[in-house]
Structure formats: C-alpha cells, structure tokens
Amino acid sequence: MSHGRTPARLVAGGALAVLLLGLGYAVKQGLDDGGASSAAAPAPPVTTTPPKKTPRPAPPRPAPFVKLTAAGAFDPEGDGHERDEEAPLAVDGRPDTFWRTERYARFFKTGVGLVLDAGRRVRVEQVVVDSPTPGIKAAIRLGNSPQGPFSTVAKARTLNAQTRFAVAKRPGRYVVVWVTSLPPESAGEIGEVRVRAR
Incomplete structure (x- = not known):
C-alpha cells in the first residue's frame, strides 16, 4: 500500500x-x-524662479521756479548804479523787455550785475538767463544782502538766447547775473531771469 x-x-x-x-x-x-x-521614467522638470527686477528709482524732480523781484543793479567799480530803474524788466515775464548795462566803448570793469531778490533764503539749483546780445559773458553770484558780498556759484559763460547755469544747491537770497564781458561799443541786455530753488 x-x-x-x-x-x-x-x-x-x-x-x-x-x-x-x-x-x-x-x-x-x-x-x-x-x-x-x-x-x-523621465526626471521631473526643474523649475527656476526668475529673479525679481528691482524698479529703478525715479529721477529727482527739478526744483520749482521761485518768484523773483528786482533789487537793482550792482556796480562796485563805478557809481554804484547800472540802469537800476530797468531791473524789474528782467523779471516781468515778457521776452520783449530788458535790463541793459550802460554802453561801453571798451568794457574795463571786473563786472556789473543785475541783482534779483528771491524773497527769502533758498537753495539755488539752476539759473536760466535769456539774452539777445551776442558776445556778452556772465557768471552767477549769490549773497544774503543786496549790496553784497556775493560769491560766484557758476562760472562766466558766453550767453545764448537762453543759457542754463547749474548751481550746486548753494544757499542765498540775492541772485546776481554778473556781466563780465561785452563786445566793443555795446551794452549788454538781459531779457528774463528765472531761478529754480528749494
């Protein structure tokens, strides 16, 4: 079994x-x-996050124009005056009116100036000067009294129909367009002056 x-x-x-x-x-x-x-099996895709773009800072806004009044003229090497009565014509907003220097056969002075009052002590950033006179040269000066002393804050340049002077934010109340050179047998004319300041 x-x-x-x-x-x-x-x-x-x-x-x-x-x-x-x-x-x-x-x-x-x-x-x-x-x-x-x-x-x-394919490898899982690698995802990368793009770097965030940092927005560029906006350029600084220019200082506003300040209201100017005429304080007169500055002629330290002459009689102390230079057509003072015409000084308001350089800040009246009209392009067809002018402050002008005396007529010189030969300009023999260090300079003569148009003095303008900002009304208070401000930090000047730019001065714009209109002039129809070819060959005139001017600098920008600044002070705290209409009689000076004044310090140069922008070097002398030959003026065009419109010339912009950059100023390194210098403080002062009285702005002077300081005429340093004129063509022979002529007078210099300043049509309008505008000042940007804070």
Whole structure:
C-alpha cells in the first residue's frame, strides 16, 4: 500500500516544484519590468524662479521756479548804479523787455550785475538767463544782502538766447547775473531771469 502512495506524492511534489518555479519566474520578470520602467521614467522638470527686477528709482524732480523781484543793479567799480530803474524788466515775464548795462566803448570793469531778490533764503539749483546780445559773458553770484558780498556759484559763460547755469544747491537770497564781458561799443541786455530753488 505504501508503494501506491509514492507515485502520487511524487506527482504532487513535482507539481508544487513547477508552481514554485513559475511563481519565482513571474516575480523576477515583474521586478525586471519595474526596474526598467523606473530607469526609463523621465526626471521631473526643474523649475527656476526668475529673479525679481528691482524698479529703478525715479529721477529727482527739478526744483520749482521761485518768484523773483528786482533789487537793482550792482556796480562796485563805478557809481554804484547800472540802469537800476530797468531791473524789474528782467523779471516781468515778457521776452520783449530788458535790463541793459550802460554802453561801453571798451568794457574795463571786473563786472556789473543785475541783482534779483528771491524773497527769502533758498537753495539755488539752476539759473536760466535769456539774452539777445551776442558776445556778452556772465557768471552767477549769490549773497544774503543786496549790496553784497556775493560769491560766484557758476562760472562766466558766453550767453545764448537762453543759457542754463547749474548751481550746486548753494544757499542765498540775492541772485546776481554778473556781466563780465561785452563786445566793443555795446551794452549788454538781459531779457528774463528765472531761478529754480528749494
């Protein structure tokens, strides 16, 4: 009877072995496929955040024009006057009226000046001078009294129809257009003067 059971056991054992081999093969194939698919999977995209642009600061606004009144003229090397009565014509807002110097056959002075009053002590940033006289040269001076002393805050330049003098924010109340040179046999004319200050 024991001999009858042996073939059945062998058959059952063989079937179990085949089953285990098949299961092992299937597991191995699954692992291999998983590894292949893992290796073939694309890497996730790298996202970078662009740097934030810092906005450029706005350029500083120019100082406003201040209201000027005429204080007269400055002629330290003459009689102390230089057509003072015409000084208001340089700040009346009209391009066709002028303050003018005396007429000189040859300009022999260090300078003569038109003195303008800002009404209070201000920090001057720019002086704009209109002049129809070709060849006239002028500097810009500044002080705290209509009689001086005055210090030069912008060097002498030959004036055009409109000339802008930059001033390094110098404080003062009285602005002087200081005429330093005139063509021979002529007088210098200043049409309008405007001052930017804070």
